[in-house]
Amino acid sequence: MTTPQEELLPGTRRALLHRIAVAQAEGRAPSLVAAVVRDGRAVWHGARTSVEGHGPDENVQYRIGSITKTFTAVLVMRLRDEGVLDLGDPLEKHVPGTSTGEVTVAQLLAHTSGLAAESPAPWWERSPGALRPSLADVLGDQPFRHPVGRRFHYSNPGYTLLGALVKKLRGAPWEEVLRDEVLDPLGLDRTGVRPQAPHAGGWAVHPWADAMLSEPAEDLGRMAPAGQLWSTTGDLARFAAFLTRGDDRVLRARSVQEMRTPAAPAEAADVVDGATYGLGLQIQHRDGRLLVGHSGSLPGFLANLTISVADDVAAVALANCTSGPMLSTVAADLVRIVAEAEPRIPDPWRPLAEVDPSALELTGQWYWGTYGFALRLTADGLASLEPLAGNGRRSRFRPNGDGTWTGLEGYYAGELLKAVRRPDGSVDHLDLGSFVFTRQPYDEGASVPGGVDPEGWRGFR
Structure with a gap:
């Protein structure tokens, strides 16, 4: 239940209902359920169905397909955070004997391994997992389609390998590890590898007639880490909140943020939409927003989870049809409706709890050559360097405790910022990855690479 402060306005709720109603009707989905999350809590649930008098609620299970991959990625990131593996391993x-050569864990997470998109025939989504008892059966005789690490190529077998990695390092089946380490701690009691009533049935809708055909619900076996899970809008709403904020019982906020960071180049066809992939999460720019999440599909089901971290709004949409409404668009629209109708209220400004004099000394105006920048300290303990005009390079910096700072984003991500001092202790300049920032443009009193023309600034005739 939501408190009055968390509830959406009536106009917003109607707009959300209208959006899913249009999607269900025009997409000819037997049923469509959705949820919206704001400030870490579900604030709206909606449903449309072709069964008169019955509307599935937030506890009805649907198959979520490849959203399963994000759960698998969380397990791998936990292993990394514990020091059990390195993403570059x-x-x-x-897992020896897979014939994957030098393919790394990170490349599997980001779909840059070069592995095939699918396992060998028969189509794994519509055939029993028992037909693929070993990893060799999943990979086939020619597992690669591209050179390792050269391009993004979505790979379902790649996530099967990650599931095998989890099993090997934990000494327990993937589904048991998932339950113990993610589902139970987050309270996702209605998420699992097999359906539990109440759950929707999967349907195919005839493309040229309003007729339906029941779809099989196969156990995917070895392919389970790529797409096996069933879940609900209620559980996925809680999972979306976790992917926004992190949860120290499962994965810290910094590691979740790493998952949301682009790790794979966009395909040429996706460049216009600004779509790319992180570590188990899809990333795209739409309507001026950065959206992260994952889509999913299996015969009889469609699913999408979309998050705007900046707006602190997420949406989940599930349908029980093989093809129909574009749920990636639906979920993005649900996020947009809430974000635009009820914009996020900023947190109150608060001053620094403590002021470090040596850090305060670095604030103010600096110049890289003739480009002007401002360095500020913020209440979260970080420093920000931003251009005074235009769209130049900018970044936030994290203090290292020794007077140096490490860049967190953009061109300066991972680069070291430090103050270079004169013998008397005063600051001569800032060194940022070898770039020299001085208090005045080409300050003649500072150590500027190449020196400063002794004739100084002058006019020209």
């Missing part, structure tokens, strides 16, 4: 270091 070749898979073969931990």
